[in-house]
Amino acid sequence: MKVTNLFRFYRLGVGKRGVVTTRYPNGPAELPAAAQCAPELTGKCDACGHCAEACPTKAIAVTTSKFTIDLGDCIYCGECARGCPKGSIVMGKNCELSARKREGLEVSYDVRQ
Amino acid sequence: MSGSDSELEVLGGQMKDRIRNVLGRSLAIREVDAGSCNACEVEVNALTNPIYDIERFGLHIVASPRHADAILVTGPVTRNMERGLVQSYNAMAEPRMVIAMGVCAIGGGLFRECYACHKGVGEVVPVDVYIPGCPPRPQAIIQGIMVALDKWQQRK
Numbered sequence: 001m002k003v004t005n006l007f008r009f010y011r012l013g014v015g016k017r018g019v020v021t022t023r024y025p026n027g028p029a030e031l032p033a034a035a036q037c038a039p040e041l042t043g044k045c046d047a048c049g050h051c052a053e054a055c056p057t058k059a060i061a062v063t064t065s066k067f068t069i070d071l072g073d074c075i076y077c078g079e080c081a082r083g084c085p086k087g088s089i090v091m092g093k094n095c096e097l098s099a100r101k102r103e104g105l106e107v108s109y110d111v112r113q
Numbered sequence: 114m115s116g117s118d119s120e121l122e123v124l125g126g127q128m129k130d131r132i133r134n135v136l137g138r139s140l141a142i143r144e145v146d147a148g149s150c151n152a153c154e155v156e157v158n159a160l161t162n163p164i165y166d167i168e169r170f171g172l173h174i175v176a177s178p179r180h181a182d183a184i185l186v187t188g189p190v191t192r193n194m195e196r197g198l199v200q201s202y203n204a205m206a207e208p209r210m211v212i213a214m215g216v217c218a219i220g221g222g223l224f225r226e227c228y229a230c231h232k233g234v235g236e237v238v239p240v241d242v243y244i245p246g247c248p249p250r251p252q253a254i255i256q257g258i259m260v261a262l263d264k265w266q267q268r269k
Contacts, residue, residue, distance in 0.1 A: 020163050020164050021163055021164060021165075021166050021169075022164055022165065024165070024252050024255060025128065025252075025255050025256065025259060026128065029250075029252040031250070031252075035250070037246070037250070038245070056223075057216070057222060057223060057225075070220075071245040072216065072219040072220045072243065072245055073216060073219075073220055073222065074216070074245065074247070075216055075222065075223065075247035076246065076247055077247075095246070095249070095250045095252050095253040095256075096252070096253065096256040097244075097245050097246070097253065097256075098242055098243060098244045098245070098253065098256050098257035098260045099242075099243050099245075099260075100241065100242055100243070100260060100264060101243075102219070102220070102235070102240075102243060104243075105219070105243060105245055
């Protein structure tokens with residue numbers, strides 16, 4: 001019958017994936033390779049302020065001693081990482097950033113020249 | 114069933130037990146769209162797909178704030194949605210909780226200078242947990258709900 005032939009791929013198992021459910025929150029968060037979360041200051045910084053100028057939501061504040069990102073304003077666009085002349089800012093892979101207070105979303109790093 | 118699958122079910126059961134200990138039963142969440150761009154809604158939809166599947170822990174997205182223990186608010190709270198959000202908050206039974214999801218709900222985000230909306234949910238109703246991200250990943254939302262569970266456990 002033609003109708004049964006239409007659904008033959010079910011019996012052949014075409015597109016069968018098995019279990020796809022991730023282990024989270026009982027295991028580590030598995031992110032795709034292209035995923036970008038909050039920016040992180042990893043290398044040297046001379047407080048030039050290019051990142052703060054590039055930020056569309058003004059989430060970054062840079063002084064001579066502190067580099068602060070307010071994650072309550074950051075939209076993870078990556079403009080700061082592209083704007084950094086030293087390439088010290090990278091888009092991180094940590095997405096577990098929830099907080100109970102608004103102030104708990106501010107992340108600060110010491111500026112190392 | 115392979116070994117890792119049965120292990121997955123055991124660990125999921127632990128999370129379910131924890132929710133049962135804290136709340137007595139399962140946790141029901143009402144999602145309130147207060148002027149969001151719908152990116153956050155897409156991620157909330159992804160929570161119930163086979164990949165993230167929060168229903169196996171007893172977390173449910175429900176259809177009314179009357180049924181809910183917590184509201185998950187997205188968007189910067191537009192003028193038109195302000196009354197709806199306050200009504201949803203008042204319709205919930207105690208102990209209730211407000212989870213602000215996404216940058217717009219936390220502090221206005223890209224709509225901070227807009228005349229037609231507030232600067233986040235905190236101006237209208239008290240917020241208990243903030244989930245940053247634009248939009249937050251489904252894992253980030255699950256972690257935010259876990260932080261809310263911790264808060265409930267401390268109140269108890």
